[in-house]
Amino acid sequence: MSEKSYRDAIREAMMEEMDRDPAVLIMGEDIGVYEGTFRITAGMLKKYGPKRVIDTPIAEAGMVGTAVGMAMLGLRPIVEMMTMNFAIVAADQILNHAAKVRYFSGGQVDVPLVVRGPQGAGVQLSAQHSQTFESFYAHFPGIHVVAPATPADAKGMLKTAIRGRDPVIFLESAALYGMKGEVPDDPDFTVPFGKSRVAREGSDVTIVSFSRMLQLSLIVADKLSKEEGIECEVIDLRTLRPLDMEPVYASVRKTHRAVAVQEQWKPFGAAAEIAANITETVFDELDAPVARVTGEDVPMPYARNLELLATPHEEDIARAVKKVMYAHG
Amino acid sequence: MAKAKKESDSAVIDPACAPEWTELLKQMILIRRFEEATEREFRKGKIGGYLHVYIGQEAVSSGIVSALRKGDAVFCGYRDHAQALALGSDPGKVMAELFGKATGVSKGKGGSMHLFDVEHGLYGGYGIVGGHLTLAAGAAYAKRYAGNDGIVVCYFGDGAMNIGSFHEAMNMAGLWGHQGMCPIIFIIENNGYAMGTSVERHSALTDLSARVRAYAIPTEKVDGQDIFAVRGVADRVVRQVRETGKPYCIEAVTYRFSGHGAADILQPYRSKEEVEKHKHRDPVVILRTRLAEVCGLSDDDVKAMDEWAVDEAAKAVKFAEESPAPADEELFADVVAEHGPRPVRESEHE
Numbered sequence: 001m002s003e004k005s006y007r008d009a010i011r012e013a014m015m016e017e018m019d020r021d022p023a024v025l026i027m028g029e030d031i032g033v034y035e036g037t038f039r040i041t042a043g044m045l046k047k048y049g050p051k052r053v054i055d056t057p058i059a060e061a062g063m064v065g066t067a068v069g070m071a072m073l074g075l076r077p078i079v080e081m082m083t084m085n086f087a088i089v090a091a092d093q094i095l096n097h098a099a100k101v102r103y104f105s106g107g108q109v110d111v112p113l114v115v116r117g118p119q120g121a122g123v124q125l126s127a128q129h130s131q132t133f134e135s136f137y138a139h140f141p142g143i144h145v146v147a148p149a150t151p152a153d154a155k156g157m158l159k160t161a162i163r164g165r166d167p168v169i170f171l172e173s174a175a176l177y178g179m180k181g182e183v184p185d186d187p188d189f190t191v192p193f194g195k196s197r198v199a200r201e202g203s204d205v206t207i208v209s210f211s212r213m214l215q216l217s218l219i220v221a222d223k224l225s226k227e228e229g230i231e232c233e234v235i236d237l238r239t240l241r242p243l244d245m246e247p248v249y250a251s252v253r254k255t256h257r258a259v260a261v262q263e264q265w266k267p268f269g270a271a272a273e274i275a276a277n278i279t280e281t282v283f284d285e286l287d288a289p290v291a292r293v294t295g296e297d298v299p300m301p302y303a304r305n306l307e308l309l310a311t312p313h314e315e316d317i318a319r320a321v322k323k324v325m326y327a328h329g
Numbered sequence: 330m331a332k333a334k335k336e337s338d339s340a341v342i343d344p345a346c347a348p349e350w351t352e353l354l355k356q357m358i359l360i361r362r363f364e365e366a367t368e369r370e371f372r373k374g375k376i377g378g379y380l381h382v383y384i385g386q387e388a389v390s391s392g393i394v395s396a397l398r399k400g401d402a403v404f405c406g407y408r409d410h411a412q413a414l415a416l417g418s419d420p421g422k423v424m425a426e427l428f429g430k431a432t433g434v435s436k437g438k439g440g441s442m443h444l445f446d447v448e449h450g451l452y453g454g455y456g457i458v459g460g461h462l463t464l465a466a467g468a469a470y471a472k473r474y475a476g477n478d479g480i481v482v483c484y485f486g487d488g489a490m491n492i493g494s495f496h497e498a499m500n501m502a503g504l505w506g507h508q509g510m511c512p513i514i515f516i517i518e519n520n521g522y523a524m525g526t527s528v529e530r531h532s533a534l535t536d537l538s539a540r541v542r543a544y545a546i547p548t549e550k551v552d553g554q555d556i557f558a559v560r561g562v563a564d565r566v567v568r569q570v571r572e573t574g575k576p577y578c579i580e581a582v583t584y585r586f587s588g589h590g591a592a593d594i595l596q597p598y599r600s601k602e603e604v605e606k607h608k609h610r611d612p613v614v615i616l617r618t619r620l621a622e623v624c625g626l627s628d629d630d631v632k633a634m635d636e637w638a639v640d641e642a643a644k645a646v647k648f649a650e651e652s653p654a655p656a657d658e659e660l661f662a663d664v665v666a667e668h669g670p671r672p673v674r675e676s677e678h679e
Contacts, residue, residue, distance in 0.1 A: 025474070050508075051474065057504070062497025065463020066470060072452060073402070073471035096457050097464060105445035105453060106436030107663035165666035241447050306517070 002185055006148075009155035009178040010116075011040050014078060018048055021076065024162055027054035027063055027106040028080030028117075037082050038118060038177060064090035064115060068167075071113040075161055081117030084133050084171060090115075098167040099142030115159045116170035118177065120212055120263055121300050121311050130300035130307075132264040134210070135273070137169045138240040142217050144193050145240040147171045149214035151181040153238060156191030163190065173212040194242035198251070202231035205321050206251040208274050209261040210237040213293075213310060213312065217261050220317040234320045240270055245277045252278055256287040258326040262319055266294040289318040346506070348623035353395055353556060354620060354631075357387040357613050359638040360411045363420055364587070366642040367410065367427055367441075371591045375384035376427045378440050383411035385586035388612035389518050390415045392559025393482060395578070396567045400477065402452050404465035405484035407442035408518075412484065416449040420641055421648035430652035432440040437655045438663065447555035459489035462515070466576075469513035470505055470523075473574050480512040480570050487537055488523025496544075502576040503544035509574030512550070514566055515541065517580040518553070524589045541578040553581030554610045557619065 004012070018024045025048075030037060030054040032045035045053040056063040056307045060081070067077035076236050081087045087094065121130035138145045144166055148154040154172065161168035183189075186222045193253035197212060200221050214236045233251045237243065252258050258278055260271035275290035364382040371380045383390060388409035394403065397416075405412050413423050418434055425567040426433030427441050434446045435565075444454040452468065465483035470478040483592035489495055505511035517538070523531045534540060538548035549566070552558045561582060566577050588596055596604075603641035 044554040051510070056498075057500055059500065061462050061494045062501045064467075064469030065460070065498065066501055067496055069404075069464035069467025069469075070474070071467075072464065073468045073475070075471045075474060077540070079469075092460055093463060097455070097460055101453065102665070104435060104439035104665045105447070105663075106434070106438050108435070108447045110443045110666060144665065191383040214487040285340055 001182045003180050004151050004183045005177065006151045006154050006172070006181070007038065007040060009151040009183050010158055010172065011042070013043065013155045013158035013162070015047070017159060018052065020187070023074060024078065025052040025054065025070075026078040026080060027056050027067060029056055029058050029082050031055060031080050035223045036080065038174070041080065058087050058149045060089035061093050064093040065097065067113050068093060068101070068111060071111045072101065072109045076112045077112045077115060078162065081115060082117035083129055083174070084117045085131050087115060087117065094137075094143070094169070095140050099140050102166070103142060110165040111167050112162075112165050113167045114158070114170055115167070116158070116172060118172045118174035120173050120175055121295070121307065122175050123164050124302055124304055124307055125300075126302040127200050127299035128299050131160055133169070133171060134262065135264060135269045137271070138243070138270065142167070143241065144168045144194065145171065146238070147173075147211040147240060148238065149173075149176070149199070149211050149236050152183045153191055154187055155183050157193070157238065159190045160193060163182070165255055171211065175212050176215065179215070180203065181327065187312045191238070193239045194244045196237050196244040196247045198233060198247055199236040200232065200234040202233035202255070204231045204255055204257070205233070205257040206248065206255045207232050207234045207261060207317070207321070208237065208258060209234070210240065210270070211263070213261045216312070216314060217228070217317055220314050220321070221312070224318060224321060230321060230325070243273070245274075245281070248274070248278065249282050252282045253285050256285055258286070258290045259293060259317065259320045259324055260290060260320075261293040261312065263295050263312060265297050266292060269294060288324040288326065291324050293317050293320045335543070336433050346620075349395070350616070350620060350624070353391050354613070354616050355634050355638065357391050357556070358617060359420070359633050359641055360387050360414050362635070362638040362642040363414060363424070364410060364647065366646055366674060367424070368587070370427070370646060376379060376441070377429060378442070379407070380427070380441050380591035381408040381589065382587045383408055383592075385607070385612070386518060386520060386553065386583045387411060388556035388616070389516065389553045389581040389583050393514070393516055393563045396560060396563035397450070397480075397482065399450070400479040402450050402468050402472070402479065402481045403484070404452050404461045404468065404481065405454060406458065406461065406486060406489065407454060407456045408486070409444045410441070413444045413446055413451055416446065416451050418444070418446040418449050418451065420645040421587070422546065424645035424649040425652045427648040428652070429650055429654065432648070432652040436659065438659065441622040453583040459485060459492035459495045461485070461559055462489065463494050463501070466498045466502040466505070466511060469502070469511045469576070472512055473510045475599065478512075478571050479582060480514065482514045482516060482518045484518055486523065487517060487519040487521070487528050488526070488531065490517070490537055490540060491523075491531060499541055499544035499546060503546050506546065506575040511572045511576050512574045513576045513579040514570055515546070515576065517541075517578065518583060519580055520583050522584045522585070522589070522598065525593070527598065538578060538580045545678070546576045546578050548578040548580060548581060550580045553583030554612045554615055556612060556616050
């Protein structure tokens with residue numbers, strides 16, 4: 001184990017996989033000479049050369065589409081989105097092509113493609129640069145949707161993504177890039193998709209989350225434990241598709257109360273999916289309706305005070321926990 | 330320069346009583362009869378969804394594809410039956426795909442618009458106009474990256490040239506071509522219409538090739554009704570692209586005799602006279618006549634070929650008809666390679 005930042009974990013995963021397999025290459029806007037807006041790809045052009053580290057024009061459909069074609073022919077392209085907000089420009093290539101070709105070809109091609117990049121709000125980037133996309137992509141069959149909350153998961157799941165046979169939308173939290181954590185040194189350390197984990201054990205309320213909101217939930221859980229004696233069990237979904245709800249059900253059977261936390265908008269979001277699954281499967285175990293903590297239903301404003309109002313905070317999660325315990329008031 | 334090229338092209342062609350030309354005529358007649366059969370089966374309700382046939386444009390598929398070799402890859406839009414047959418896909422399996430049967434080239438899960446036959450070099454059949462151009466450019470990069478000399482051919486219609494992915498694909502192909510990393514031939518199947526909107530009405534610049542040249546990709550216009558012309562250009566361009574790793578674009582000027590799709594019955598965007606006029610330049614007739622004049626192909630030879638093609642199409646229909654529908658389990662197969670937990674169905678709750 002070594003302590004590493006989320007950012008370094010991502011870079012290491014890519015470089016180790018590029019060392020391991022010559023079919024792995026990376027492409028994106030200003031990832032080579034410029035070394036990346038978030039410096040995730042620093043040093044990679046120098047090490048691997050322009051054939052494997054491809055600076056593309058600002059053309060998201062072009063870079064994802066060409067990567068799909070590369071993947072169909074046996075390469076393992078990683079496409080870095082400067083931010084995931086720009087991937088919407090490539091939605092047709094991701095959703096109509098990458099996610100579908102295996103199926104409509106009757107399984108004749110693999111599409112080992114990773115589209116990765118940062119997302120999320122918090123540094124006053126306003127409406128077009130602050131969004132999160134879990135539920136957008138997780139709606140579609142044919143792709144995997146990954147949202148790591150720790151450096152170890154970022155590394156382990158990115159490796160699983162690169163080694164896989166299917167398109168993966170790898171959603172990084174820009175706010176977590178500097179976060180440090182213990183990461184296994186084994187170059188073959190991988191984290192499988194579809195395995196949620198218990199990030200913190202507790203007996204009173206189950207909090208279900210992923211990515212940055214998972215870290216926020218852990219802070220709230222510790223605070224509630226110290227200050228009010230409320231023990232929250234916190235579940236990290238890790239991947240939204242495939243979605244592993246079993247640890248959530250097991251937890252709800254114990255706590256009988258659940259809160260789902262996400263950064264994105266409430267309507268049709270990941271928290272709604274989590275709540276619906278809990279209701280469908282362990283309804284009889286519930287002592288309270290599942291509560292949702294989400295961002296406000298508005299385009300992200302620029303002004304700092306408004307931005308803070310629009311995103312979920314510790315108090316919002318604490319309030320929801322007390323609400324399902326009927327302890328608010 | 331262009332003239333000199335033309336002469337060398339026809340030099341490939343003229344001593345052409347080679348058996349290959351007769352085979353190409355057979356192939357084009359088969360495609361014609363196959364497409365006519367699909368139209369009949371569509372009207373009978375045996376084929377669902379959309380149906381876009383290639384009638385009138387056969388020289389564009391056969392003329393290019395016949396210049397390729399194993400290891401090359403073809404991408405095309407949804408008017409894809411002819412490319413599959415030209416590449417050597419089994420007509421029965423292609424028809425079975427249109428019938429939605431388990432024996433179809435794509436296991437009955439793609440249909441008319443998504444024919445795939447990777448073994449024969451067909452990487453699809455795509456239904457979003459222009460969407461596949463980027464895939465094809467990436468596939469070409471992959472060919473060179475892997476260090477082999479395979480090339481990619483990407484078919485698309487004039488109607489695909491106004492969408493963003495066309496421009497993004499062309500620009501990236503042009504860029505990668507500078508490094509010899511994009512061995513691709515773009516084929517504009519310019520049949521004059523984007524569905525029902527004529528080139529004059531859909532493109533601000535009607536010289537379509539000029540728009541490709543804007544991305545540093547050389548272009549050439551060819552009479553898409555004349556397979557001698559198409560094949561002549563193809564032989565030279567395939568060789569050149571294979572050697573250089575640089576993209577090239579052939580604009581094949583052609584005409585579709587059938588409607589845009591099987592539901593395009595009234596065709597209010599063009600006159601009967603216009604269609605009739607173009608039918609005088611039927612690619613099958615042009616090749617047949619030439620082989621009769623130059624190589625002594627007899628009426629009996631042609632009749633025998635036609636009977637064979639009609640029979641092949643009928644056998645394909647019979648095979649499709651008698652094939653089983655995909656098993657229910659196929660619904661969940663091929664969504665992703667590694668299955669996550671399958672959603673629990675109602676009945677499994679009991």
